[in-house]
Amino acid sequence: MREKHPIHTTLSTDAMRILERYEKELGTKNTVLERALLGMDKLRFKDKIDTQSIIRIIRRIKTGIPGFDGLIEGGIPEGFVVVVTGPPGTGKTTFSLQFLLEGVKNNERCIFFSFEENAEQLINQSIRFGWDFGEYVDKGYLEIFGFSRFSTEEITEIIDIFKPKRIVFDSLNIFSDITDFRRSPQWRNILKVIKDKKITCLAVTEKSHGGSANEFDEFDFMGDGVISFDKKQKNEFDTYPTCNIQIQKMRLTKLNEIAHQFVIKENGIELIGNMGIERKAFNTLHANRAKIERITTIDRELRISLNSIIGFSELMIVKAPGDLNEKQERYVQNVHASGKHLLELIQKRS
Ligand SMILES: Nc1ncnc2c1ncn2[C@@H]1O[C@H](COP(=O)(O)OP(=O)(O)OP(=O)(O)O)[C@@H](O)[C@H]1O
Ligand SMILES: [Mg+2]
Numbered sequence: 001m002r003e004k005h006p007i008h009t010t011l012s013t014d015a016m017r018i019l020e021r022y023e024k025e026l027g028t029k030n031t032v033l034e035r036a037l038l039g040m041d042k043l044r045f046k047d048k049i050d051t052q053s054i055i056r057i058i059r060r061i062k063t064g065i066p067g068f069d070g071l072i073e074g075g076i077p078e079g080f081v082v083v084v085t086g087p088p089g090t091g092k093t094t095f096s097l098q099f100l101l102e103g104v105k106n107n108e109r110c111i112f113f114s115f116e117e118n119a120e121q122l123i124n125q126s127i128r129f130g131w132d133f134g135e136y137v138d139k140g141y142l143e144i145f146g147f148s149r150f151s152t153e154e155i156t157e158i159i160d161i162f163k164p165k166r167i168v169f170d171s172l173n174i175f176s177d178i179t180d181f182r183r184s185p186q187w188r189n190i191l192k193v194i195k196d197k198k199i200t201c202l203a204v205t206e207k208s209h210g211g212s213a214n215e216f217d218e219f220d221f222m223g224d225g226v227i228s229f230d231k232k233q234k235n236e237f238d239t240y241p242t243c244n245i246q247i248q249k250m251r252l253t254k255l256n257e258i259a260h261q262f263v264i265k266e267n268g269i270e271l272i273g274n275m276g277i278e279r280k281a282f283n284t285l286h287a288n289r290a291k292i293e294r295i296t297t298i299d300r301e302l303r304i305s306l307n308s309i310i311g312f313s314e315l316m317i318v319k320a321p322g323d324l325n326e327k328q329e330r331y332v333q334n335v336h337a338s339g340k341h342l343l344e345l346i347q348k349r350s
Contacts, residue, residue, distance in 0.1 A: 039336050058252055061166070061200045064102025065095060067271030070258040071247055076225060079198035080251070081191065083219050084203045086229030091243055091262070091269055093117070093230070095167040096202045097126055097133075098268045103137040108165035111156065112144045115174040119146035129268045152186030164199055171204040178218040208276055225250040232260075245271065309339040
């Protein structure tokens, strides 16, 4: 039986016995069961992979963005579709171009499908950053499809022919309704090709300004990772908004979720700081300010009360409300002296 079906060689003896019994009973080979048993064998193989070896097995693709890869254990896991999302003008396209630059520099074939900009504009943008994309296009490492109007079938075909290691789609919002798109067989076909060929992919999507960091859409659920871009004032004292980037999701990865500040310099995007640390400083500043406000209020209340104590005790000392006995006079002198002493203390402190 083994010689008759060489495909069975990876099956255990028990699985072989089951298949042989069914074949005898049905008089023909049970291919459905065979496939199921082969799948189970693969699962058993996976079970043997321990935590350390799985960490080694996951190949991480460097993004080429200084300061970024360290936040995700060294890079994006190979074959991931990562959603790059955010409001207009926050750096999504620049980040994506820089990601492809890292690829072509390592002799990887890369494709940029832009649905909003033409190839010339994208090449000009890269030239401004000193990236020679034209050279990589000439050498055959890079394809930029500007104002791409390909159908999803054509995109699948291009991927099949060009065999890229990295792809950018900028942006997916051009495709009909988000929910329909995610579920469409066409997009699922593209995804299958991307996954089968282990292509690492950035899918740019759009969000409106002022949204909360926790407002997710269907694209975010679709992605293996979500990198969120934003531009906002760090605190009320800032005149200009700051660009920041936050990794909200990266499957198979222990990630640093703190928002990081970045700048777009003459040679591209670079992460410079941790918004979390700045937020802590901001929180401390706020706490201190609240403390000062509390003290000022207490100070004012004390002065008002002391002025009453001193004023009324003075009235009693000059016997304005009427005569006092000797004891009462002594006590009111004490109240007056203590009130004045407290007021002097407060005045000295401020
Ligand atoms: N050479 C440069 N030096 C510094 N900043 C630049 C340079 N080129 C572009 N920028 C700035 O980078 C910002 C982000 O540009 P980018 O096209 O990457 O944003 P985006 O998120 O893709 O926007 P959109 O959603 O509109 O496509 C621009 O608004 C621009 O101010
Ligand atoms: Mg863009």
